[in-house]
Amino acid sequence: MRRSLKISSSVMALCVAVSVAAACGDSDSSDASSSSAATTTAAADTTDTTAVEPTTPAAAPPSSGVSGSAGIPAITQNSTDLKKEPIIGVGGANPPAGLVISDLVTGEGRTAVASDTVNVQYTGALYSNGKVFDGTWQRGGEPTSFSLAEVVPGFTQGITGMKIGSRREIVIPPALGYGDQPQGEIPGGSTLVFVVDLVGIS
Numbered sequence: 001m002r003r004s005l006k007i008s009s010s011v012m013a014l015c016v017a018v019s020v021a022a023a024c025g026d027s028d029s030s031d032a033s034s035s036s037a038a039t040t041t042a043a044a045d046t047t048d049t050t051a052v053e054p055t056t057p058a059a060a061p062p063s064s065g066v067s068g069s070a071g072i073p074a075i076t077q078n079s080t081d082l083k084k085e086p087i088i089g090v091g092g093a094n095p096p097a098g099l100v101i102s103d104l105v106t107g108e109g110r111t112a113v114a115s116d117t118v119n120v121q122y123t124g125a126l127y128s129n130g131k132v133f134d135g136t137w138q139r140g141g142e143p144t145s146f147s148l149a150e151v152v153p154g155f156t157q158g159i160t161g162m163k164i165g166s167r168r169e170i171v172i173p174p175a176l177g178y179g180d181q182p183q184g185e186i187p188g189g190s191t192l193v194f195v196v197d198l199v200g201i202s
Contacts, residue, residue, distance in 0.1 A: 062098070062100060062157060062170075063096070063100045064101055064103075065101075070092065072096075072100055072102050073088055073089045073091045073127065075088060076088070079104050080104055080167065082105060082167055082197050085123060085135075085141075086104075086167070086195040088123065088125040088169075090128070091127035091193065095127050096171055096191075097173055099154050099157055099158060099170070099172060101158055101168055102168065104168065105166055105197075107162070107164050107165020107166035108164075109198075109201075110164050110201050111162070111163050112159055112161065112162050112163075112198060112201055113148075114148050114149070114157075115149065116147075116201050118159060118201055118202075119143050119199045119201070119202070120136070120144065120145075120146075120159070121136050121141070121143045121196070122137075122144075122196040123135030123137050123195050124192055125192075125193050126186070127193050133184065143199045148160065152178065154176030154192070155172065158170030158194065159196060159198065163198065164198050165198065168196050169194070169195050170193070170194045171191065171193050173191055174190060174191060177192050
């Protein structure tokens with residue numbers, strides 16, 4: 001599932017000290033404010049500034065569950081047969097707020113990390129009604145390859161940690177998918193369900 005929405009990777013710099021704030025302010029500062037900034041800078045030099053530097057919070061790990069339990073639609077056919085397309089059932093009334101995974105088959109190969117390029121077989125459906133909107137099974141059944149850096153966050157986080165030979169169901173909330181923006185057959189605000197087979201890693 002390629003990312004069709006541009007997600008900026010840049011983070012706006014924050015002014016975390018008065019001395020930096022002075023540099024972020026108006027260019028016509030007075031001598032008094034310059035002197036004040038210099039004094040503040042000298043005082044700041046005696047403190048540990050690492051405590052105030054902005055950090056990017058790590059992504060919350062996905063929740064694990066059992067296919068067919070609360071928040072995870074049942075796979076109604078071919079849940080563990082990697083040679084056949086899995087059929088995703090309809091989700092419940094209350095989709096999960098966070099990313100949820102369910103391992104249907106656990107492989108024994110190399111484990112995928114977020115920087116990998118993966119080769120996968122997959123099918124994707126809407127949580128609300130089970131309608132398939134995309135998948136390699138619908139395009140002839142040949143796996144496809146892509147970088148995990150090029151897809152929506154929920155797909156990246158859902159595949160990370162899989163071993164080659166695994167099949168995993170991934171439930172992606174709108175915040176980790178396409179948000180409120182419609183994408184083709186996907187209405188805005190949709191929770192998405194994928195079943196992914198990890199065929200290889202490069």
